[in-house]
Structures are given as C-alpha cells and as structure tokens.
Amino acid sequence: MIQVQNLTHRYGDRVALSNVSFGVKKGEIFGLLGPNGGGKSTLFRILSTMMVPTEGQALIAGFDVERKPAEVRRHVGVVFQSQSLDKALTVEENLRAQGHLHGLSGAILRDRMDRAMERLGLSDRRKDLVETLSGGLRRRVEIAKALLHRPQVLLMDEASTGLDPAARRDLARHVESLREGEGVTILLTTHILEEADKCDRLVLLHQGKIVAQGSPGELRRSIGGDVVVLETGDTKSLAQRIEERFSVEPTVMDGQVRVEIPNGHRFIAEVMEAFPGTIESVSLHKPTLEDVFVRETGASIE
Numbered sequence: 001m002i003q004v005q006n007l008t009h010r011y012g013d014r015v016a017l018s019n020v021s022f023g024v025k026k027g028e029i030f031g032l033l034g035p036n037g038g039g040k041s042t043l044f045r046i047l048s049t050m051m052v053p054t055e056g057q058a059l060i061a062g063f064d065v066e067r068k069p070a071e072v073r074r075h076v077g078v079v080f081q082s083q084s085l086d087k088a089l090t091v092e093e094n095l096r097a098q099g100h101l102h103g104l105s106g107a108i109l110r111d112r113m114d115r116a117m118e119r120l121g122l123s124d125r126r127k128d129l130v131e132t133l134s135g136g137l138r139r140r141v142e143i144a145k146a147l148l149h150r151p152q153v154l155l156m157d158e159a160s161t162g163l164d165p166a167a168r169r170d171l172a173r174h175v176e177s178l179r180e181g182e183g184v185t186i187l188l189t190t191h192i193l194e195e196a197d198k199c200d201r202l203v204l205l206h207q208g209k210i211v212a213q214g215s216p217g218e219l220r221r222s223i224g225g226d227v228v229v230l231e232t233g234d235t236k237s238l239a240q241r242i243e244e245r246f247s248v249e250p251t252v253m254d255g256q257v258r259v260e261i262p263n264g265h266r267f268i269a270e271v272m273e274a275f276p277g278t279i280e281s282v283s284l285h286k287p288t289l290e291d292v293f294v295r296e297t298g299a300s301i302e
Contacts, residue, residue: 001026001153001185002047007056009042009208016042017053017208024187024201026152029179031202032189033289035301039208040189041081044157047187048078061152077146077184081158083138084145087131091122091141094130098145109148116144119181120174136167140174147178154178156188160195172198191301193289204293211296216289223287223295226264230257230271231281238278245274251294258294260287 002024009017017039024030032040045051047058049069058065061075085094092113099109117123120140130138139159146154156175160168172195178184190196196216203213212219232238239250239257246267251258261267264284272279293301 001028001061002030002187003057003059004043004047005057007043007046007053007058009046009051009054015208017046020056020203020205020208020210022203022210022213024185026185027179027183028200029175029186029188029198031196031199032187032205033191033193033196033202033293033301034205035191035299037207038205040191040205041157042208043205044155044189048076048155049073074149075152077143077149077151077154079139079142079146079154079156079159081161083142085130085138085141088129090127090129091117091133091144092126094141095144095148099148102149104148112148112150113144116147119147119177120144134167135163136170139163139167139171143174143178147182147184151184153185153187156186158189158191160190160192165194168192168195193301196289204289204296206293206297206299212292219289219292220287223260223291225260225262225287226267227285227287227291228259228261228264228267228271229283229285230259230279231255232257232279238275241275242271246271251298253294253298253300258291260291260295 005021007017007020020043032043034040046053047065049065049072052066060072063071065072095113099113104112117126120143122140122144125137130141160171163171175186179186196202199216201215203210230238235252235255235257239252242248242250242259248259248261268282268284290301
C-alpha cells in the first residue's frame, strides 16, 4: 500500500532524510519511531504531498506522491500534529465543513459523518462545541475528519502528543478499530514507546536514517538477552573494566553504564563481586524498543 524507495531530502546542506526505504502492507499499522529531529516530520510531509523529496520515490496506493499528488490525496487521510479544528463550532459542524471541501453534501455526507462519529465513539458528542472537548476527544474528531472521503491510508503525525496515558490508550483502541472495521492502512509517527509497541511493524529513525526495522517483538528479541543498567561515579572507567573483564561492549549514556547480556541476574552477581564498592546502583529489565534504539545509536529516543 505504501512503498518508499531510497528517499533522500536535504534542506540546503543539511540532510534530513538519507536513503530511506520501507514498505507498508495493506491493513497494517506501521510506525515511524524516533526522537524529534530524527526525520519523521520530513518523511510525513513528503508522504502527505506537502513536500517533494530531493531524491528517491514514494508510492501510495500505486501513485507517486511527487508526480500524482492529487491522486494520492484522494486515497489518503491526514491527521497533523497541530490541530485544525474550529473550536467555536460543534463536532458535526467541523465534520460538515470538511466534507464540503471534499465535494460531499446531502445524504451522502450525513451518512459518512454518522459512520465516522460512530466508529470513533463521538455520536453522543456531535452537538458539543469543540472547545469543550478534552484533548483525546479532539484527536478523535480530527481522525473522523480525515476519514470522510473514505481513504485507503491514514497518516497520523504524533497524534497522541500531549495526551495523558489513559487518553493515549483510548486513542489506540479507536485506531485499532479502524484497521479492523474499515480495513484502513495506518502509518503513524511517534516518539512514544507505548504507542510504537502497538504497531504491527515499525522503523527506527535517527538523524534521517533507518537504524532498525521490524515488528516490536523482533526488534526486542534482537537484543538477545537482558539489559543491565549500572550507576557509578566514573562510568567510562567502569565500562572499560567491564569490557576487559567480561568481553562485552557496554554503552555509556546519561551517567549510566548499560550492558546487554544473557542471564543478566548472573552477570549482576559477577560484576558486583568483580568490582566491590564501585557500583552505586544496579537494575535489570527485559529489552524495550528504547534499548534497541540505544544500541543502534548510542542515544535516547526521549
């Protein structure tokens, strides 16, 4: 449904995207995970036909985003990070105005508005002014707007930013229902690990490059063991001593030494015995997407 091939974009001398390639299957929820400035927004703008790439090609529903932007827009609904609702209007008034932009009217528009509001749990809010709605409900109205022309693909840019955890989970449930009930293919950008974990597949972006891609489970399993985090007064010295003693490659970040290793509980006992009085605190956890990102980049997503 989406094919991105060798996509590169430059702002003057700065490379925002470098040779990015991936594919999204019909009906998938696909994520672009990375920190701010990693290239997600540039890629999103290209896919939503707001920007032309410097090099490479992107196809949505078989149409080239550069050569056939009007055809792409017919098949794509877009939810931008910045809200586009008129707060002085009701939910249904916002939807009606958006429908008119797509040339919809009469019974067809009323039916599509009803269906979108029902799918997103907004039927009982149709007469409410947008200014009275919570952030989570406003996001759902934005999605309803994007669905009125019945797109095959929904692009969502940092849609859960600013929402509390409960509202994020609620939004994720409604997004999943769109995939299951409408067969919509969804591509979303995020820097939130919880949101990325709910995707079928994702790519990790850093400084405009893909550093890893796969399902969340595949990416976590690529760590191949546990993650041990050590705190000490001299992280560089401890990391070097651990590397020499245990033949592993620790990562030093944010005043901590991180070690990926099988049987982490055994390693903790061994490292505490090897360097008594050196380690101030220690923790162990199963791999997360953050750990994958740290391993590939030496930096944090946050």
